[in-house]
Amino acid sequence: MRVMLAVALAGALPLAACNTQTASVAPPAVTQTALAMPPAAAPAALTGEARDKEWMKLAPSAVVDPKIARTTIDYPTREAPGTVIVVTKERRLYFVLPDGKAIRYPVAVGHAGMAWAGTAEVDRKGEWPDWNPPPEMLARRPDLPKRLEGGPTSPIGARALYLAEGKKDTLFRIHGTNEPEKIGQAVSSGCIRMLNADVMDLYDRVPIGSKVVVR
Numbered sequence: 001m002r003v004m005l006a007v008a009l010a011g012a013l014p015l016a017a018c019n020t021q022t023a024s025v026a027p028p029a030v031t032q033t034a035l036a037m038p039p040a041a042a043p044a045a046l047t048g049e050a051r052d053k054e055w056m057k058l059a060p061s062a063v064v065d066p067k068i069a070r071t072t073i074d075y076p077t078r079e080a081p082g083t084v085i086v087v088t089k090e091r092r093l094y095f096v097l098p099d100g101k102a103i104r105y106p107v108a109v110g111h112a113g114m115a116w117a118g119t120a121e122v123d124r125k126g127e128w129p130d131w132n133p134p135p136e137m138l139a140r141r142p143d144l145p146k147r148l149e150g151g152p153t154s155p156i157g158a159r160a161l162y163l164a165e166g167k168k169d170t171l172f173r174i175h176g177t178n179e180p181e182k183i184g185q186a187v188s189s190g191c192i193r194m195l196n197a198d199v200m201d202l203y204d205r206v207p208i209g210s211k212v213v214v215r
Contacts, residue, residue, distance in 0.1 A: 052200070055128065058152035059196055062180035068092075068106040070198050075102030079213065084122075084161075084174070084206060086192055086214040088115050091184050093174070093192060095205055103205075105198045106183050110190035116172045122210045123164035125203060131156045134171050137189055153178050158196040159203040163212055174212070175199060 046054055075094055085094040088109045094102040128150035138144055157176015176196040183195055
């Protein structure tokens with residue numbers, strides 16, 4: 001039931017998540033028969049790596065332009081290794097490594113008037129987290145659900161990093177997506193969207209308390 005609800009709502013709400021075209025997508029057709037999850041993938045039966053493997057098979061996928069795909073680059077910066085830097089104009093996220101290197105990821109950022117900039121820290125993290133639209137978003141989009149359980153078609157995707165300033169929630173997140181074809185665009189409600197595979201990679205590298213710079 002949990003994933004049945006996620007599939008139905010995610011298909012009906014393509015702009016719900018807190019997108020230049022850089023990827024082509026072939027999303028799975030959502031039919032009545034497709035709403036049923038195979039017994040082996042039932043949420044109660046899966047945890048950890050097994051859940052990741054099965055739910056990634058069910059999540060929407062896209063072929064990303066190799067020019068923007070995740071890669072390690074030279075990246076001189078004054079920020080310490082372990083810092084996350086988001087450059088919204090570039091629609092790129094950088095994870096700073098030692099020796100003047102960084103991992104560069106493609107992202108989707110907030111559309112005009114919705115982008116956030118500043119310095120924060122990772123306050124908490126979540127795997128396949130539930131989506132709880134903030135009151136401000138619900139005011140703009142009263143058609144949205146107040147809560148959507150996490151799953152392979154959730155707008156939040158496979159992982160989320162929750163950003164805070166001085167322990168106060170900024171309401172902005174770095175998270176996965178159910179619209180991978182929109183990576184590289186400026187269409188979100190302010191949050192930083194990543195490909196699910198990329199946000200899973202970043203999640204494992206970034207501990208709670210890590211510095212995040214968005215500019």
